[in-house]
Amino acid sequence: MHQVERAIFDLRRGLPVLVVAKDTRVLVQAIEGAAETAVSRLGELAGTTPALVLSRHRLAILGAGDGAEARLPLPEGRVQRRLEALAFGATPAASLGQAGLEECCAALEAAGPADLAALALMRRALLIPSALVARVAESRDDAVTQAVADGTLLTVAAEQAARCLDGAGGMLRRVSEARIPLVDAFDCRFILFREPDGLREHVAVVIGDPALEAAAVPLRLHSACLTGDLFGSLRCDCGEQLRNAVAEIEALGGGVLLYLAQEGRGIGLANKLRAYTLQDGGLDTLDADQILGFGEDERRYGVAVDMLDALGIRRVQLMTNNPLKMAALAQGGIEVVERQALYGSLNDHNHRYLSAKAERAGHLLDEVFRARR
Numbered sequence: 001m002h003q004v005e006r007a008i009f010d011l012r013r014g015l016p017v018l019v020v021a022k023d024t025r026v027l028v029q030a031i032e033g034a035a036e037t038a039v040s041r042l043g044e045l046a047g048t049t050p051a052l053v054l055s056r057h058r059l060a061i062l063g064a065g066d067g068a069e070a071r072l073p074l075p076e077g078r079v080q081r082r083l084e085a086l087a088f089g090a091t092p093a094a095s096l097g098q099a100g101l102e103e104c105c106a107a108l109e110a111a112g113p114a115d116l117a118a119l120a121l122m123r124r125a126l127l128i129p130s131a132l133v134a135r136v137a138e139s140r141d142d143a144v145t146q147a148v149a150d151g152t153l154l155t156v157a158a159e160q161a162a163r164c165l166d167g168a169g170g171m172l173r174r175v176s177e178a179r180i181p182l183v184d185a186f187d188c189r190f191i192l193f194r195e196p197d198g199l200r201e202h203v204a205v206v207i208g209d210p211a212l213e214a215a216a217v218p219l220r221l222h223s224a225c226l227t228g229d230l231f232g233s234l235r236c237d238c239g240e241q242l243r244n245a246v247a248e249i250e251a252l253g254g255g256v257l258l259y260l261a262q263e264g265r266g267i268g269l270a271n272k273l274r275a276y277t278l279q280d281g282g283l284d285t286l287d288a289d290q291i292l293g294f295g296e297d298e299r300r301y302g303v304a305v306d307m308l309d310a311l312g313i314r315r316v317q318l319m320t321n322n323p324l325k326m327a328a329l330a331q332g333g334i335e336v337v338e339r340q341a342l343y344g345s346l347n348d349h350n351h352r353y354l355s356a357k358a359e360r361a362g363h364l365l366d367e368v369f370r371a372r373r
């Protein structure tokens, strides 16, 4: 996987990388920050006009496609503005004109393996899940080969890149640990795990000395939320849930909290901030993510299962209101013996967020709203 991680770094820096599928070589670049000149340079290097790969979620926003990822050939002129309008603009029809938008979408092409690999790389890189792609023309083969040979262009196999979101089960590395007394739980150990590709780190907080062979170990899976966990943002309930979970696990005589690097339901902080701004414009949390090209919930819980395996935990009492977390653990072979609700409090700023989670994503939050009524 070595090349994949390198490719992600280059993409995050705004550089193109070469994705190689069986019989095609495709230059790929992030659209974030892709200036007009960058697009034309990509086209020059490839010898073909760049196209835009879009996720199926974004295509649904554009009213285009048939539920699959697809490639949109880019029209000439004012490329950058169009790129943003097509890839993550809140009002693409207003930006491009309805006719302009329809013209773009009429030329939709099926995405090939390199295009799909490009989207996977963008997601793993926590960038907007859309990419500029340009097939390398035969006339440019030698120049591109030379750029790869002299190290100015990185190359990655499409097949490998497409798997970069899957995780490599069982290869999580247990890196370091320390005793850290917390306000709500004195006897705590923080154990840091690193994903095999080195890109993300997750922390298991072991509270007390839970009997791992017992009927069920109290467990909280907590997805990182910088704004809520650290700053007490009122837009969500994360900070309160985090602290309540620690106190509750302590009260139950010990257990484990997995603090997962899944900021913004897996879309990353940059995109979560974009989504917040869209929500200020009237969208709910799920629609805002979709405008950016994401699905309702981009999290995967393979790392959580691996951490539980590493800690020798097989049966849990899970603190959550989210049925997806229960299903994911069960699928990973962890027995969820019992679910325990875990709430933060409702306020004027998080009311709409929690309502959307309850009404549209099936989170079990009845109690929270009942208390308010």
Ligand SMILES: Nc1nc2c(ncn2[C@@H]2O[C@H](COP(=O)(O)OP(=O)(O)OP(=O)(O)O)[C@@H](O)[C@H]2O)c(=O)[nH]1
Binding pocket: 221, 222, 223, 224, 225, 226, 235, 236, 238, 241, 262, 263, 264, 265, 266, 267, 272, 275, 276, 285, 289, 319, 320, 321, 322, 325, 353, 363
């Ligand atoms: N994309 C996006 N993410 C958000 C928003 N508000 C909060 N989040 C993220 O949502 C996640 C919430 O994590 P959790 O509290 O562990 O999970 P949950 O799905 O609410 O489930 P439970 O709390 O276990 O019931 C965190 O990663 C937050 O950063 C939002 O408006 N948009």
Ligand SMILES: [Zn+2]
Binding pocket: 225, 227, 228, 229, 236, 237, 238, 239
């Ligand atoms: Zn939050």
